[in-house]
Amino acid sequence: VLHIAADSGLDHARAAGHEVDVVVGDFDSVSDAGLRWAESNRVELIRHDRDKDRTDLELALDLAVDRGVTAALVLGGAGGRLDHLLGNLTVLTASRYRSVPIEARMGEAVLWVVHGERVLHPEVGTLLSLIPMHGDAERVETTGLRWPLDGGRLRAGSSRGVSNVVAAAPVRVTVGSGVVLAVAPGGDGPEARPSR
Numbered sequence: 444v445l446h447i448a449a450d451s452g453l454d455h456a457r458a459a460g461h462e463v464d465v466v467v468g469d470f471d472s473v474s475d476a477g478l479r480w481a482e483s484n485r486v487e488l489i490r491h492d493r494d495k496d497r498t499d500l501e502l503a504l505d506l507a508v509d510r511g512v513t514a515a516l517v518l519g520g521a522g523g524r525l526d527h528l529l530g531n532l533t534v535l536t537a538s539r540y541r542s543v544p545i546e547a548r549m550g551e552a553v554l555w556v557v558h559g560e561r562v563l564h565p566e567v568g569t570l571l572s573l574i575p576m577h578g579d580a581e582r583v584e585t586t587g588l589r590w591p592l593d594g595g596r597l598r599a600g601s602s603r604g605v606s607n608v609v610a611a612a613p614v615r616v617t618v619g620s621g622v623v624l625a626v627a628p629g630g631d632g633p634e635a636r637p638s639r
């Protein structure tokens with residue numbers, strides 16, 4: 444297992460008691476104390492110029508793929524800058540990571556990237572949205588959802604896949620072409636309840 448922290452992710456990882464093998468980024472948000480800890484514990488530091496054209500998450504995923512990971516769990520917050528969040532969601536679903544199953548935990552939300560076929564294990568009753576990324580998703584089939592999809596299309600720019608509900612676990616999602624981001628928003632407020 445390779446534990447990569449993206450910039451200030453080092454501070455969050457340390458606070459949560461997670462191991463860290465490598466820190467990557469431009470180090471504009473990591474604390475000085477975190478960097479001193481990493482240096483004293485012989486954690487590998489990969490520093491990039493601040494005038495880079497990739498987010499720290501993208502740098503971390505590229506490093507993970509270069510080092511041969513076969514699956515990735517991304518832990519991060521859902522707050523902060525909206526542009527970073529949107530950019531990072533497009534990064535998670537990029538075709539170059541197709542061979543690496545990605546699951547992400549962002550705040551209370553759990554996200555799964557679906558290229559081809561994926562089996563998900565949310566609890567029955569969980570709200571689950573299927574969002575096409577980078578264009579239309581074709582021949583989308585699901586099992587285990589209250590409103591199943593049976594080989595249809597999820598169009599980019601449409602909200603058709605939003606607010607489904609897990610009726611039986613596990614949930615199977617198959618995408619003939621394109622990529623889908625499956626999102627369980629989490630929480631127990633109205634945002635986590637079906638809104639159909």
